[in-house]
Amino acid sequence: MRDKREPFELSATEALHSIATDELTSVAWIESCRERIDAREPDIQAWSYLNPDAVAQTTTRVDQGHGPSIPVGVKDIIDVYGMPTMMGTDFHDDTPVSREGGSVAIMRAAGCLFMGKTVTTELGHRHPGPTRNPHNLAHTPGGSSSGSAAAVADFMVPLCLGTQTTASVIRPAAFCGIVGYKPTYGDFDKSGILANAPTMDTLGIMARSIDDLGLLRSILLEEARREVTDVSLSDINFALLDVHPWNTAEAETRRVIEALADDMVRAGARPVDLTIGDQVKRLIELHRLISGYEFGRSIAYERTRHLNQLSTVLREGRLADGREVDSRRYPDLIREVAALRATLAEALKVVDIIISPSAAGPAPASLESTGDAAFSAAWSLAGNPVITLPLFKAADTAMPIGCQLIAGFGEDERLLNVSQAIMARFQ
Amino acid sequence: MRDKREPFELSATEALHSIATDELTSVAWIESCRERIDAREPDIQAWSYLNPDAVAQTTTRVDQGHGPSIPVGVKDIIDVYGMPTMMGTDFHDDTPVSREGGSVAIMRAAGCLFMGKTVTTELGHRHPGPTRNPHNLAHTPGGSSSGSAAAVADFMVPLCLGTQTTASVIRPAAFCGIVGYKPTYGDFDKSGILANAPTMDTLGIMARSIDDLGLLRSILLEEARREVTDVSLSDINFALLDVHPWNTAEAETRRVIEALADDMVRAGARPVDLTIGDQVKRLIELHRLISGYEFGRSIAYERTRHLNQLSTVLREGRLADGREVDSRRYPDLIREVAALRATLAEALKVVDIIISPSAAGPAPASLESTGDAAFSAAWSLAGNPVITLPLFKAADTAMPIGCQLIAGFGEDERLLNVSQAIMARFQ
Numbered sequence: 128m129r130d131k132r133e134p135f136e137l138s139a140t141e142a143l144h145s146i147a148t149d150e151l152t153s154v155a156w157i158e159s160c161r162e163r164i165d166a167r168e169p170d171i172q173a174w175s176y177l178n179p180d181a182v183a184q185t186t187t188r189v190d191q192g193h194g195p196s197i198p199v200g201v202k203d204i205i206d207v208y209g210m211p212t213m214m215g216t217d218f219h220d221d222t223p224v225s226r227e228g229g230s231v232a233i234m235r236a237a238g239c240l241f242m243g244k245t246v247t248t249e250l251g252h253r254h255p256g257p258t259r260n261p262h263n264l265a266h267t268p269g270g271s272s273s274g275s276a277a278a279v280a281d282f283m284v285p286l287c288l289g290t291q292t293t294a295s296v297i298r299p300a301a302f303c304g305i306v307g308y309k310p311t312y313g314d315f316d317k318s319g320i321l322a323n324a325p326t327m328d329t330l331g332i333m334a335r336s337i338d339d340l341g342l343l344r345s346i347l348l349e350e351a352r353r354e355v356t357d358v359s360l361s362d363i364n365f366a367l368l369d370v371h372p373w374n375t376a377e378a379e380t381r382r383v384i385e386a387l388a389d390d391m392v393r394a395g396a397r398p399v400d401l402t403i404g405d406q407v408k409r410l411i412e413l414h415r416l417i418s419g420y421e422f423g424r425s426i427a428y429e430r431t432r433h434l435n436q437l438s439t440v441l442r443e444g445r446l447a448d449g450r451e452v453d454s455r456r457y458p459d460l461i462r463e464v465a466a467l468r469a470t471l472a473e474a475l476k477v478v479d480i481i482i483s484p485s486a487a488g489p490a491p492a493s494l495e496s497t498g499d500a501a502f503s504a505a506w507s508l509a510g511n512p513v514i515t516l517p518l519f520k521a522a523d524t525a526m527p528i529g530c531q532l533i534a535g536f537g538e539d540e541r542l543l544n545v546s547q548a549i550m551a552r553f554q
Numbered sequence: 555m556r557d558k559r560e561p562f563e564l565s566a567t568e569a570l571h572s573i574a575t576d577e578l579t580s581v582a583w584i585e586s587c588r589e590r591i592d593a594r595e596p597d598i599q600a601w602s603y604l605n606p607d608a609v610a611q612t613t614t615r616v617d618q619g620h621g622p623s624i625p626v627g628v629k630d631i632i633d634v635y636g637m638p639t640m641m642g643t644d645f646h647d648d649t650p651v652s653r654e655g656g657s658v659a660i661m662r663a664a665g666c667l668f669m670g671k672t673v674t675t676e677l678g679h680r681h682p683g684p685t686r687n688p689h690n691l692a693h694t695p696g697g698s699s700s701g702s703a704a705a706v707a708d709f710m711v712p713l714c715l716g717t718q719t720t721a722s723v724i725r726p727a728a729f730c731g732i733v734g735y736k737p738t739y740g741d742f743d744k745s746g747i748l749a750n751a752p753t754m755d756t757l758g759i760m761a762r763s764i765d766d767l768g769l770l771r772s773i774l775l776e777e778a779r780r781e782v783t784d785v786s787l788s789d790i791n792f793a794l795l796d797v798h799p800w801n802t803a804e805a806e807t808r809r810v811i812e813a814l815a816d817d818m819v820r821a822g823a824r825p826v827d828l829t830i831g832d833q834v835k836r837l838i839e840l841h842r843l844i845s846g847y848e849f850g851r852s853i854a855y856e857r858t859r860h861l862n863q864l865s866t867v868l869r870e871g872r873l874a875d876g877r878e879v880d881s882r883r884y885p886d887l888i889r890e891v892a893a894l895r896a897t898l899a900e901a902l903k904v905v906d907i908i909i910s911p912s913a914a915g916p917a918p919a920s921l922e923s924t925g926d927a928a929f930s931a932a933w934s935l936a937g938n939p940v941i942t943l944p945l946f947k948a949a950d951t952a953m954p955i956g957c958q959l960i961a962g963f964g965e966d967e968r969l970l971n972v973s974q975a976i977m978a979r980f981q
Contacts, residue, residue, distance in 0.1 A: 225647035229854035236858040316851035322745040348881040424743035427656035431663040458964025537885025
């Protein structure tokens with residue numbers, strides 16, 4: 128039976144299958160996504176730059192005998208050849224860049240077609256861009272990868288790149304009701320990307336399915352596709368993260384995550400108690416200090432030349448946090464992180480995954496703030512891989528509520544497999 | 555008594571003192587350096603780009619009432635506003651960049667005047683540029699920060715930025731007979747710098763005196779200048795690194811470093827035995843694997859678009875090494891580094907510094923290779939701060955032989971202070 132959905136509604140995996148079976152052409156897929164963007168962009172405002180030649184580039188590729196083009200969006204702190212990088216400001220040079228990021232170059236060589244640059248908050252920090260949440264235009268899409276989350280959620284493209292220093296992939300993905308993936312620290316190359324805090328900056332992926340995450344992950348790693356393996360929930364150990372700040376989430380969010388834990392037990396998964404509250408608490412404080420110190424240096428160009436054009440929240444937020452640290456204290460903090468990472472790795476040996484809320488609740492009804500980032504900070508600094516799954520919706524507003532899954536350092540494949548099993552059973 | 559030396563011969567610290575006491579003007583200092591460059595560049599070939607407006611920019615700064623300009627050179631894998639970044643290739647876009655590195659922006663705000671970009675090997679790897687060793691034009695200056703070392707050694711500028719992934723600051727500084735400093739990993743910001751292997755890439759400094767190192771270090775850290783404190787050699791514990799590969803250095807190099815150890819004992823320093831041979835050996839192998847894997851991704855743009863324009867040594871060296879690692883093995887290697895760093899930190903608690911040869915011997919009589927990098931690889935990956943001091947010269951050729959001092963992670967101030975004491979007594 129022919130798929131009745133429009134091409135833009137398909138996941139990348141589905142579309143590639145339809146192209147392989149001659150039910151869809153590569154050009155028709157790109158055209159469909161582009162039409163969706165044109166129709167919806169006035170409302171969503173997910174893009175800071177649109178590739179005017181996307182369809183023509185695809186036609187050329189097809190004419191040259193290349194495989195299908197996969198349409199993707201790229202957060203506008205990442206350099207893409209031939210497009211400007213504005214980083215959520217209006218003062219950067221809008222000349223198209225001539226050297227692109229390593230991960231972008233790898234994706235291009237594998238056939239990804241860059242539909243454009245997606246809206247980022249100012250310099251990847253908290254001051255919001257114009258993007259709105261596709262589920263309700265009065266709500267924030269989250270940040271800092273705001274446009275990437277909204278574009279995927281609104282079916283403009285199946286995949287986008289985002290980046291995470293605190294919660295900048297997980298939170299917008301959760302708020303927009305899609306799958307968001309922050310891999311193990313160092314998993315993907317991050318050259319050609321605006322640094323915020325190099326000790327924790329991580330390139331991540333927005334998608335609507337775990338299969339698509341796996342697809343783009345294998346592209347970025349330049350490795351043969353490893354199919355997401357079927358995992359039985361009765362084979363896994365899991366822990367419910369019931370420490371601060373997760374135990375301060377909104378009542379409904381706590382309730383749905385706790386109900387998921389109960390459902391997982393009923394499905395045969397074994398609950399395990401973890402006592403990592405002290406380590407997590409300290410990681411969150413170390414995250415604040417280290418990210419502040421490193422951010423002040425990473426954006427020294429903007430700080431020294433354009434200070435008056437930067438937002439108050441940037442100047443009085445992370446930049447101010449950084450001034451609590453100096454060069455004598457900084458290496459001590461870095462050593463402390465290394466020790467905590469080792470302690471956590473030991474503690475996490477008894478679980479396959481940890482489950483927790485992805486954020487305090489669904490997306491707030493405001494475009495002035497991108498919401499609370501505390502629910503992901505510890506894992507960003509610890510370097511563990513994290514996925515948010517769109518499992519729930521708020522009873523009153525139908526806004527999405529995400530469930531955050533955390534795995535051990537380097538256990539990305541296991542995290543994807545378990546995520547697939549949970550999505551299959553509980554979505 | 556008035557200094558009889560030309561301004562270009564002064565260290566930055568000396569020149570700033572002369573300007574403060576009205577014996578020298580800021581403009582005369584810049585003019586003198588520029589004249590030195592013009593006179594010597596045809597022989598040395600240290601620069602890939604020269605700032606045509608250096609003198610005019612200094613005049614403007616003085617007219618505007620700013621403090622003196624400190625002339626510096628910047629390795630051409632680091633972005634400087636208004637200058638092209640060619641990275642030791644001929645295929646990169648030569649459009650001047652509009653966003654500069656964080657450390658460059660910090661230096662500019664503190665009054666540094668960028669005289670130009672210095673020659674780097676191809677993409678910071680091993681294929682040499684045209685630069686020659688000022689001590690003998692038939693000898694390599696070392697690499698990859700070739701132009702930075704040669705420009706400082708030849709009195710063109712008192713200070714240059716270099717970067718180190720393996721030995722790219724220490725080796726050229728040792729070969730050119732100057733002071734080279736690779737700080738603790740993460741000490742200086744490295745945004746706006748071509749990544750080679752982010753786990754170990756470090757921004758470093760070339761100078762002709764420890765005072766100048768301390769000056770630029772305080773500028774880069776945006777902290778008040780901490781004077782280099784007088785340290786008595788009788789207060790320090792040190793170890794002579796007599797493990798592979800240092801114990802395979804050329805006979806004369808081993809002899810002068812061993813004689814220095816004896817001299818230090820006579821001066822009251824306490825020799826300590828360290829048994830870190832196994833850790834160091836493993837770090838060197840891990841360095842090869844991790845830097846190879848990360849390099850292939852960092853230069854994905856060049857590799858996917860310009861492979862045929864890259865040198866054989868790049869394609870068959872580090873890129874080939876990287877193919878021994880995949881995404882499953884990589885996080886294990888990273889965890890192993892973390893464990894080794896912790897073990898080394900514990901072992902190094904009993905010493906203030908380790909001394910060793912900076913390289914196998916003086917600069918080889920060749921311009922085809924930049925020499926053996928193995929003598930610094932372990933410390934680049936471990937993240938420890940390292941300084942090379944120009945203490946010796948080969949008896950037959952008078953080519954410089956460097957002594958490498960290594961301190962504990964984060965112990966950069968102690969390293970500078972001990973270096974000063976050793977320079978004062980033994981240079």
